[in-house]
Amino acid sequence: MFETLQEKLELALKKFRGQTVISEENISEAMREIRRALLEADVNLHVAKEFVDTVKEKAIGTEVKGKLMPDQLIVKIVHDELVETMGGKVSELNFSPAPPTVIMVAGLQGSGKTTFCGKLARSLRKKGRQPLLVACDIHRPAAILQLKQLGEQSKIPVFSEDSKDAVAIAQDAIAYAKKFARDIVIVDTAGRLTIDEEMMQEVENIAGAVKPTETLFVCDAMIGQDAVTTAKAFNDRLALTGIVLTKLDGDTRGGAALSVLKVIGKPIKFASMGEKLDQLEPFYPERIASRILGMGDILTLVEKAEQQFDQAQAKELEEKIRKNQFTFDDFLAQLNTIKKMGSMRDLLGLIPGMDKAMKNVTIDDKAFGKVEAIILSMTKAERTTPKIINGSRRIRIAKGSGTSVQDVNRLLKQFEEMQKLMKTISQGKRSRFMPRLPGGFGL
Numbered sequence: 001m002f003e004t005l006q007e008k009l010e011l012a013l014k015k016f017r018g019q020t021v022i023s024e025e026n027i028s029e030a031m032r033e034i035r036r037a038l039l040e041a042d043v044n045l046h047v048a049k050e051f052v053d054t055v056k057e058k059a060i061g062t063e064v065k066g067k068l069m070p071d072q073l074i075v076k077i078v079h080d081e082l083v084e085t086m087g088g089k090v091s092e093l094n095f096s097p098a099p100p101t102v103i104m105v106a107g108l109q110g111s112g113k114t115t116f117c118g119k120l121a122r123s124l125r126k127k128g129r130q131p132l133l134v135a136c137d138i139h140r141p142a143a144i145l146q147l148k149q150l151g152e153q154s155k156i157p158v159f160s161e162d163s164k165d166a167v168a169i170a171q172d173a174i175a176y177a178k179k180f181a182r183d184i185v186i187v188d189t190a191g192r193l194t195i196d197e198e199m200m201q202e203v204e205n206i207a208g209a210v211k212p213t214e215t216l217f218v219c220d221a222m223i224g225q226d227a228v229t230t231a232k233a234f235n236d237r238l239a240l241t242g243i244v245l246t247k248l249d250g251d252t253r254g255g256a257a258l259s260v261l262k263v264i265g266k267p268i269k270f271a272s273m274g275e276k277l278d279q280l281e282p283f284y285p286e287r288i289a290s291r292i293l294g295m296g297d298i299l300t301l302v303e304k305a306e307q308q309f310d311q312a313q314a315k316e317l318e319e320k321i322r323k324n325q326f327t328f329d330d331f332l333a334q335l336n337t338i339k340k341m342g343s344m345r346d347l348l349g350l351i352p353g354m355d356k357a358m359k360n361v362t363i364d365d366k367a368f369g370k371v372e373a374i375i376l377s378m379t380k381a382e383r384t385t386p387k388i389i390n391g392s393r394r395i396r397i398a399k400g401s402g403t404s405v406q407d408v409n410r411l412l413k414q415f416e417e418m419q420k421l422m423k424t425i426s427q428g429k430r431s432r433f434m435p436r437l438p439g440g441f442g443l
């Protein structure tokens with residue numbers, strides 16, 4: 001995410017390393033480079049200018065105090081200004097006091113509307129809401145099917161009708177939601193490859209008929225500034241209440257993220273980071289700014305870990321490790337926790353400095369699958385007491401898991417080493433914390 005911008009900003013900020021004062025001269029030079037970095041990342045011209053002017057003003061007015069070095073100070077100022085440019089705080093969804101809350105989702109074709117609808121419904125349901133998905137993209141039959149499949153995956157009802165009238169479908173969906181106590185109605189609308197009058201008229205008509213509480217514009221962040229221009233055209237017709245940035249997992253240039261709020265004046269509410277249904281996050285300007293500056297994103301990492309890590313389970317595990325009863329079943333449970341947290345690479349990317357260090361390393365998430373298959377091919381007794389796994393058992397396990405005997409041997413050896421390690425740790429400090437599983441285990 002934002003790799004190019006990150007590299008360029010880092011180069012610009014490096015100019016301050018070793019400097020002892022912030023002077024008009026060194027700041028001007030760095031600011032020229034920051035401006036260039038922003039423009040290359042496809043940030044809107046006015047936004048880039050304002051950004052640089054503000055940073056410059058703040059930097060010149062700041063005294064270098066105490067132990068802080070000029071470069072640290074500048075990074076802090078740039079970071080804070082990035083946060084501001086993206087809206088400062090997280091912007092929450094609004095809910096209607098008289099349910100159902102209607103959330104209309106609009107944007108160009110392929111921007112990720114339908115995927116977002118599926119993700120949003122899922123995340124709202126997790127928070128105890130009862131969403132209803134509504135298929136109003138009637139121009140492409142595949143679009144209705146796609147939404148139905150997304151709904152099915154998360155067991156969320158999808159309302160659709162064989163009708164040529166998107167407005168009528170939306171209205172019927174609301175009547176349905178009232179009748180069946182669905183408190184959120186998420187309306188997926190049609191898009192075109194470019195803005196056209198017919199599409200605009202249709203979404204405008206739907207909005208007029210169902211009066212959405214939220215009208216979200218889905219903005220493909222890979223497209224950069226052009227996406228912002230499209231957002232503006234929609235905002236002129238629809239009175240948007242928020243922006244959803246999608247495809248932030250790709251090689252995003254940053255133009256959309258940094259320009260859209262300043263240009264449209266509407267907050268970015270969500271960040272979509274992949275095709276999977278759980279890859280949606282509220283848009284945290286603070287965290288995105290840290291990522292842009294390559295400071296990693298410890299907050300996200302901590303939150304993800306907390307979500308997936310059950311306290312009671314952790315205690316039980318700690319107990320087992322202490323008593324040296326850690327089995328392959330426990331190991332499997334650990335693997336699943338890691339898997340739920342996302343791909344290994346995504347996770348490592350959140351650790352400061354890791355992104356760069358890992359640039360040329362390939363991490364194969366499939367290797368997890370291999371380890372999992374091997375453990376699943378073991379009998380209950382083998383998982384609890386790996387010592388009994390002799391030669392013929394190894395051959396059977398390899399066959400059963402579609403791996404080789406070498407793979408099985410490697411895993412058994414590593415497991416044994418891990419048990420030893422755990423023993424040392426638990427006999428040593430008696431740490432309250434669970435020892436971390438060696439990251440590269442079995443990979």
Ligand SMILES: Nc1nc2c(ncn2[C@@H]2O[C@H](COP(=O)(O)OP(=O)(O)O)[C@@H](O)[C@H]2O)c(=O)[nH]1
Nearest residue numbers: 109110111112113114115246247272273274275
């Ligand atoms: N990498 C990535 N792909 C996405 C993301 N959101 C959607 N997509 C993909 O983009 C394509 C278009 O998405 P879709 O939801 O059908 O767009 P729509 O035409 O606006 O409804 C699909 O292949 C999605 O899987 C995202 O955040 N990251």
Ligand SMILES: [Mg+2]
Nearest residue numbers: 113114137143
């Ligand atoms: Mg769609």
